Amino acid sequence: MAFTHDIIIIGQGLAGTALSESLADAGARVMMFDMPLANRSSAVAAGAVNPIVLRRFVPSWRASEMLAIAGAYYRELELQYEASLWKPTQLIEIFPTAQEAGLWRLRMKEAELQHLLALGPGDDAGAAILPQPYGSGIIKRCATLDIPQLLRVHREHWISAGYLEERMVDASDVREIPGGVEVHGRTAPHVVYCAGPFHQVDGLVPVRGEGLTVRLPGLDVRSMVHRGLFLVPLGDERFRIGATFAWSDVWSGPTEEGKRSLLERLSRFWTGEVQVLDHWAGVRPAAKDRRPILGRTGEHTMVFSGLGSRGALLAPWCADHLAAHILKGEPLDPEVDVARFRV
Numbered sequence: 072m073a074f075t076h077d078i079i080i081i082g083q084g085l086a087g088t089a090l091s092e093s094l095a096d097a098g099a100r101v102m103m104f105d106m107p108l109a110n111r112s113s114a115v116a117a118g119a120v121n122p123i124v125l126r127r128f129v130p131s132w133r134a135s136e137m138l139a140i141a142g143a144y145y146r147e148l149e150l151q152y153e154a155s156l157w158k159p160t161q162l163i164e165i166f167p168t169a170q171e172a173g174l175w176r177l178r179m180k181e182a183e184l185q186h187l188l189a190l191g192p193g194d195d196a197g198a199a200i201l202p203q204p205y206g207s208g209i210i211k212r213c214a215t216l217d218i219p220q221l222l223r224v225h226r227e228h229w230i231s232a233g234y235l236e237e238r239m240v241d242a243s244d245v246r247e248i249p250g251g252v253e254v255h256g257r258t259a260p261h262v263v264y265c266a267g268p269f270h271q272v273d274g275l276v277p278v279r280g281e282g283l284t285v286r287l288p289g290l291d292v293r294s295m296v297h298r299g300l301f302l303v304p305l306g307d308e309r310f311r312i313g314a315t316f317a318w319s320d321v322w323s324g325p326t327e328e329g330k331r332s333l334l335e336r337l338s339r340f341w342t343g344e345v346q347v348l349d350h351w352a353g354v355r356p357a358a359k360d361r362r363p364i365l366g367r368t369g370e371h372t373m374v375f376s377g378l379g380s381r382g383a384l385l386a387p388w389c390a391d392h393l394a395a396h397i398l399k400g401e402p403l404d405p406e407v408d409v410a411r412f413r414v
């Protein structure tokens with residue numbers, strides 16, 4: 072059967088964007104459908120990229136490998152779309168207790184962490200204004216990814232090329248045909264759900280997150296800061312702060328309780344004026360075991376989800392890995408294969 076496309080993708084968040092790029096790069100004919108839904112995750116992500124699990128101070132899952140791939144991947148997209156997306160930076164971890172400061176010193180001696188951790192104060196003079204009674208540590212190989220900008224430039228380009236339609240896909244819109252599927256008049260051997268928290272698959276746990284955009288007059292920090300919450304600089308004394316984690320009532324949107332909690336945590340290390348400019352919420356597509364969820368869910372259907380709170384770091388590796396599986400039949404790593412939840 073002749074298909075109009077090789078792959079149909081549902082959803083243009085970070086997962087769909089990255090997968091479409093990896094597939095197109097390999098020469099596949101891709102069609103995407105996306106309807107921007109309230110509570111989608113990528114629209115509100117602060118874009119912090121940090122290879123360390125805070126509190127325990129250990130590397131996140133395959134951190135060094137993911138970092139190396141992500142940096143090169145987003146740089147390539149910057150060139151392709153002539154957009155500024157990826158900004159290497161450092162993260163200042165303000166120790167809340169003497170115990171955390173002690174643990175940090177121990178971890179710094181471990182071979183796999185020596186190139187990632189240092190003791191503060193770093194070279195960001197603006198951070199000296201923040202109280203640090205137990206000192207601070209520096210995580211060196213962090214970055215920020217401008218996710219809204221990446222989605223915007225990708226969307227504009229793909230819509231104008233006719234490869235993306237802003238359109239909802241309901242379950243009844245995905246029709247089985249011989250050897251594949253048909254969606255809104257397009258046909259392909261595979262459809263991949265990159266629909267984030269909106270598409271339930273085995274192992275997926277939706278987690279609400281809230282954050283604020285604030286102006287903190289007098290705070291001139293270039294680095295990301297963490298002290299119970301993340302502070303991501305936007306320039307001009309503006310910051311994104313977040314995020315909360317809630318496992319119930321996940322579709323509620325921004326709540327007063329979330330806002331109160333964020334401002335209370337901010338007050339532990341910033342006692343100056345706070346101007347709240349925006350308050351946002353989204354639902355993370357997290358996985359029970361905190362690993363991405365990739366692979367086959369039906370004869371012609373697949374999924375790319377489970378990016379959790381580290382989407383920017385994980386999306387490039389996942390996209391390349393799933394593209395190689397779809398196009399070349401390479402086996403999926405069992406650690407990310409959706410099949411692991413069925414055994």
Ligand SMILES: Cc1cc2nc3c(=O)[nH]c(=O)nc-3n(C[C@H](O)[C@H](O)[C@H](O)COP(=O)(O)OP(=O)(O)OC[C@H]3O[C@@H](n4cnc5c(N)ncnc54)[C@H](O)[C@@H]3O)c2cc1C
Nearest residue numbers: 082084085086106108112113116118119240267280382383
């Ligand atoms: C508050 C908050 C802060 C975060 N901060 C960070 C951070 O600093 N760094 C980081 O790396 N990650 C962060 N994340 C996590 C990050 O947002 C996610 O890992 C990632 O964006 C998930 O992308 P996704 O494409 O899987 O899902 P989504 O971004 O939700 O994308 C799914 C897309 O599919 C569309 N869609 C769904 N169903 C359909 C359908 N049936 N038809 C058509 N379209 C459909 C949706 O509208 C959406 O556009 C944060 C998340 C939250 C909530």
